[in-house]
Amino acid sequence: MESPAHHLAGPAVRARTSLAAALVLALGAFTAQAQDAPAANVPPDSDPRHPDQAEDPHVRDLDAVRVSASLFGSTADQLSRPVEVLSGEKLDEVRAASLGETVAGLPGVQSSNFGPGVGRPIIRGMDGPRVAVMSNGLSSADVSTVSQDHAPAIEPFLADQIEVLKGPSTLLYGSGAIGGAVNVVDGRIAETPIEGVTGRAETRIDVGDKDGQTSMARLDAGNGGLSIHADGVYRNANDYDTPRGRQPNSFIDTKSGAFGASLAGDWGFIGVSVARFNDRYGNPGEPGDPAAGEPGVHLEMHQDRFEMKGGLNEPWGQGSGLRYSFGHTRYDHTEYEGSQAGTMFKKNANEGRVEATFAAANGWKTAVGLQGNDSTFQAIGEEAFVPRTETTSVGVFAVAQNAWGRFSTDLGARVDRVRYDTDTGLSPDFTPLSLSTSFGFRLDEHWRLTANLDHAQRAPAEEELFADGPHIATLAYEIGGAGLDKEKANQAELGLSYRNDRVDAKVSAYYNRYDKFIYLADTGAQWSFEEQGRSLPIRQWTQGDAVFHGFEGEATWHLADSDSTGAWDLHVFGDTVRARLKDGGNLPRIAPGRFGGELRWQASAWRASLGATRYMRQDKVATDETETAGYTLVDAHLAYHLDAGPTSWEVFLDGSNLADQDARVHTSFLKDRVMLPGRSASFGVRMFF
Template identity: 70%
Template sequence: MKTAAVFPSPLCLAICLSLTAYGAHAQDTRHDAQTSGVHAQDLDAVRVTANPFGSTADELSRPVEVLSGERLDEVRAGSLGETVAALPGVQSSNFGPGVGRPIIRGMDGPRVAITSGGLSSQDVSTVSQDHSPAIEPFLANQIEVLKGPSTLLYGSGAIGGVVNVVDGRIAETPVDGATGRAEARWNVGDTEGQTDMFRLDAGNGGLSIHADGVYRDNGDYDTPRGRQGNSYVDAKNGGFGASLSGDWGFTGVSVSRFRDEYGNPGEPGNPAEGERGVWLQMAQDRYELKGGLNDPWGEGSGLRYSFAHTDYNHVEWEGDEPGTTFDKRANEARVEATFDFGDGWKTAFGVQGGKSQFQAVGEESFVPRTDTQAVGVFAVAKNTWGAFDADFGARLDQVKYDTATGLSPDFKPLSVSLSGGWRINPQWRLTANVDHAERAPAEEELFADGPHIATLSYEIGGNALKKEQANQAELGLQYRNRWVDAKVSAYYNRYNDFIYLVDTGNQWYFDEEDEYLPIRQWSQADAVFHGFEGEATFHLLQSERGGDWDVRLFGDTVRARLVDGGDLPRIAPGRVGAQLHWHGDAWRASLGATRTMKQDRVAVGETPTDGYTFVDAHLAYHVDAGSTAWEMFIDGNNLTNQDARVHTSFLKDDVMLPGRNGAVGVRLFF
């Protein structure tokens, strides 16, 4: 069994000391909002890179959330899903601490795109619930969450939303001098272990160099009912980048490596008898080229291009014996041109294409080798007329599969969208969105045929599956003044030919002891998703002597059912939460509670899940020292030691969330 270290690694200490020395002597060092420990940041004013016009979050009519600066530092976790789960309408899947994929408004898997700088992460996390996304949240500058259909810019795999991670490895603007950060944190309580990271950006005003790295070593965690066996995580990730930039634009390259090993707590083995459980060993190498030109066709125009090649591999070990191996090789490219046509019209046209080969070899190779080719063209336009603004867009894709079994289906998803906003007065803004989005079925939905141990079932694909179609309408209301920032939205999404896994009632026997797996078939039926979400921050007190006091309230709920009757499985339960936040000159602190409701609206054969309340707290002390800054912090989670299970997890009946736990650490900025 993996044992987590509880002291700083020599590598981390060396990195911290070297960065301190380098930062103290660097000339023209400048801090930016992503890495400097800025005390106050209006996240709605942060530029959303996943939008072609470079709009800020508060300028967009579509629902967007941005995590950056101090807020991102407070919620960073070992998985991408956990990191974004504090946002309204967003939760995380769970297959132990090594796996957490974002769930947006009840949508997950192949309906939620995970991108790095606008290009797909190209892992196999959509194929099975025990596969982790190849994304390291501790290396993110900024994380953007686009809720609802985002197929216009990112294709049919974004019918439920997009989580875009901005890592900044390829600098788009000149870096003059050196900036960076380092962090070391040690877990305490029911989760022992440590996480170390560093980031360095240096340049001479034209050439910019970047380097980053993360080391995570967490052992098995404790729950209120005992140790959760085989729940360890061991990760080593990092990257390098270089770019040339100036008033003309930028061009650059980067290379990154993702190495991750984690246990499957659903199959812990028997350590008392020397039997190791099931564990996964993941490796991904990624190479990227990105660039852009400013004003190539006149003022207000732009051209951006990007390309990524990804080599992905992971092995599912059964004790000391290798089980199934998953391989994926992928190339993806994107070109996007923006124009200013005058009279307030801004437009963007683009083309995106990719080619990948996926195969699984071993006992759990329930999906055949599949070659996928996809290409899409899109156009969007935006204008503002006084207090009104509107966005229009359309996209057409072609997705073609070619399998080792001879099946070669192809699909042509079409998506159109209209969104608008009305600035009623300086405080109030009303937004509305109407979308028609289509999705091509994923490989596992089409071609599965075999035992899938992660879902404890024998899965059969639907070779005759049609395109999935979503028609969504959404209304949003925002209010902002000196004392309150608030927003609320309600949405209704009607799916035609929604794809889901149906229990057939039959069984597949696989040994002489009459052990069996239920047979489940990927099928289609019409479905409805509807819900609401809201968030409000009240600025109770703003005082130079007493600090700033804020209260944040939030809540979300989603209801998902089949039109002909019956609930859909593993739908995230509703939540409500509150957080009190105080910010002084050097100190900041927060105390919050989140109530996750029980989920008893379940599908046939699915068990309900009890609700629970998590109480969390954060405390940090920030010190500026010339060209450097230090921050010491303490985080506490599940302080009341609640029993908690994740309803969206296939392991919820066997795996609990950690009990009372926390972390202490130090951050260095320069």
């Protein structure tokens, strides 16, 4: 069949509970050894429920956790840029099958949705190739930006902490972070010496409208110099139910694990890790028809990843440092219709990064860095709508930071060179430039004002440049724009925070003007499947000016804290984003505004919470896009913690969508056919030692 480009410009498997038991028993054996071993030298931002960390203030103050994505080792509340950190018990309560769903409760952050197996973070309305998904500061190197039914190769259950950088983050991570970045820190390569044995294990069972189980285990051991690490996750979930019935082809089956080793001391550290990620999940957008013998479509993903990283402490004097990292990834996934293999997507990638930091006597901290990436992507089969593409990029950046009394500033610049080489003979290259400045001013001991100004540029992604074929995930025939130019963003943001013994609060407003914003435009033409007797709309990647603006805020009131009543906290939040083309018209699949609240209680061994989030009706839609009704999700958490010597146990019960609401995710291409699960609960046990 002739391409429209010539005519236009341009049965889930059973849950393996025996594995869960084996994981817990295996770690239990190590616990006996740990009881006689010296206490581990645990980093200050590690899990706070370990007995050695019982008084760690990070349990309730995530802003005090060190942000690894900050070159100068700053904590979240020291940064002028908007950063959110999930760790400790709060991360445990929100861990989900996908990275997007795990972070979706943070202000300004929501998730894409292509069933429970696929969820990519959406930050302030930005998603796909505008939001970088990283593992320990290096790209996840999957193909989740190529199509909305492709999952990121990241396992949230193995994360020590998850950092969300909101707003342009191109300065540190390149043009693919023009809308923000999500960095998953897993601790597989220990950066500080470990003595003795520590670890954790968890198994949970989903009941109600969800039917599945997840088990994980982690072990860290060391002798004060050499440290080793091992982890693993197994997840199995059958098709879930919604308030309107079963959601066909929504199953998940995931296996993931890694080993790591490192040498660490006062001089610094060096280490390596190897990881494997296997994922099998259904596409509920193509459920098939079992009654008619028509199988549904599912995806089988495989990724092998090797990482090496190291650092030197104060190689050029006090306050200086050198860090380096390298990652090699082999990725493939195949889309199956029943047992018949369809399209295969493959990607091999190498990435390296070096950062050097310095400190001057006049208070300035500076850093320079170099980042390079080389990858090869190809698709083979009926839906190979993007040609084989080799991508090479290199970027250099420099940042500086200083503070004078109540005033602080951060300055930075970065330039990249990105080149594509395709089998079709196209070889465009781009030179994105990023400039950034941020200011912080402490009005008094409670109030702090921040301001950010950013100019960021993004090179078009492979699918935006070279697409030419039917793309079933978007239900369209996509045509790339080989002549697309760099996308340019100019953002201004103003933030205000307040903190005292009773209240923690922050609010921010932002305005982002895009020049040559890249989007998929409807041409009005149709492409016919001659063999299937149906047609798809023909859409072409094009450019136009766009504006994104919005605000977000959250506040926590510490209502009471006493031995008799326990600690009571009330948390409220809200966010909204508006996105439109400058010449008129709304951009599609923009996350709706929302607001919510949560009441938390903690006393002795118990903690509990009850919360609700209202998602507003989204009626500011693009041409031919349907509206989405509003809904309210109610959730609850209950946990009992028990310390038994160096071992801690935690029994927990989590509830989701307790009001059994009809909920459709507006950011999803499948929102008119796929709903979120109805009333569900997860019951499980965690062990720490």
